[in-house]
Amino acid sequence: DAKTTQPPSMDCAEGRAANLPCNHSTISGNEYVYWYRQIHSQGPQYIIHGLKNNETNEMASLIITEDRKSSTLILPHATLRDTAVYYCIVRVADSWGKLQFGAGTQVVVTP
Amino acid sequence: GAVVSQHPSRVICKSGTSVKIECRSLDFQATTMFWYRQFPKQSLMLMATSNEGSKATYEQGVEKDKFLINHASLTLSTLTVTSAHPEDSSFYICSASADRDVQPQHFGDGTRLSIL
Numbered sequence: 001d002a003k004t005t006q007p008p009s010m011d012c013a014e015g016r017a018a019n020l021p022c023n024h025s026t027i028s029g030n031e032y033v034y035w036y037r038q039i040h041s042q043g044p045q046y047i048i049h050g051l052k053n054n055e056t057n058e059m060a061s062l063i064i065t066e067d068r069k070s071s072t073l074i075l076p077h078a079t080l081r082d083t084a085v086y087y088c089i090v091r092v093a094d095s096w097g098k099l100q101f102g103a104g105t106q107v108v109v110t111p
Numbered sequence: 112g113a114v115v116s117q118h119p120s121r122v123i124c125k126s127g128t129s130v131k132i133e134c135r136s137l138d139f140q141a142t143t144m145f146w147y148r149q150f151p152k153q154s155l156m157l158m159a160t161s162n163e164g165s166k167a168t169y170e171q172g173v174e175k176d177k178f179l180i181n182h183a184s185l186t187l188s189t190l191t192v193t194s195a196h197p198e199d200s201s202f203y204i205c206s207a208s209a210d211r212d213v214q215p216q217h218f219g220d221g222t223r224l225s226i227l
Contacts, residue, residue, distance in 0.1 A: 032213060034215060036218075038155075041202075041221070041223075042220050042221065043115075043117070043204045043205075043218035043219050043220045043221045044204070044206075044218045045218065046215040046216065046217060046218075049213075049215055087154075097143050097145070097160075097208045097210075097214075097216060098145070098157060098160065099145075099157070099206075099216060100157065101147075101154045101155040101156075101157075102154060103154055104154065
């Protein structure tokens, strides 16, 4: 599976949009982009995933560039409860579902 | 959303004890379950993949005789840490997926294992 690169940390003001970048320049055509987050001392929480089209759900939006080499997770109105480590992962469908977690981005939402 | 329950949430026991951790998918049938380990300030590391009714597949460097995995039904997988030692102290997390393709994994809340 392709590797991803994320900034190690980001700060965000409460109520503002948080834009989390992820580079996956070696992504192949059948690899999906998944986003998870992990709040301290809890299991990861699934946020969203996509292949090439932009996706939106009740938690966030996922914007994937046309060349698919990078993506951005958007939390539209960050709250203090969004403070967590955010992981961007790419994986191949039909790969037995394996997820390889990188270091992720520590997002701190401040009042 | 999909719910995965993990039990117990915390275990403290003496060195040499075997510890069993349960992972249940509460509202879907999990054809595949995964076990991860996370040391402090580190990311999750995949330990093994288990499919219902078959032997688990372990990642390189994970001792299969040390970490016994049983996936006896579509809703339950167990991880047994045999003869645990202090270096096995860690945060163990399971996840489950309804299929191996696109559907996302859903994670339990983890088990904090402390071996004295």
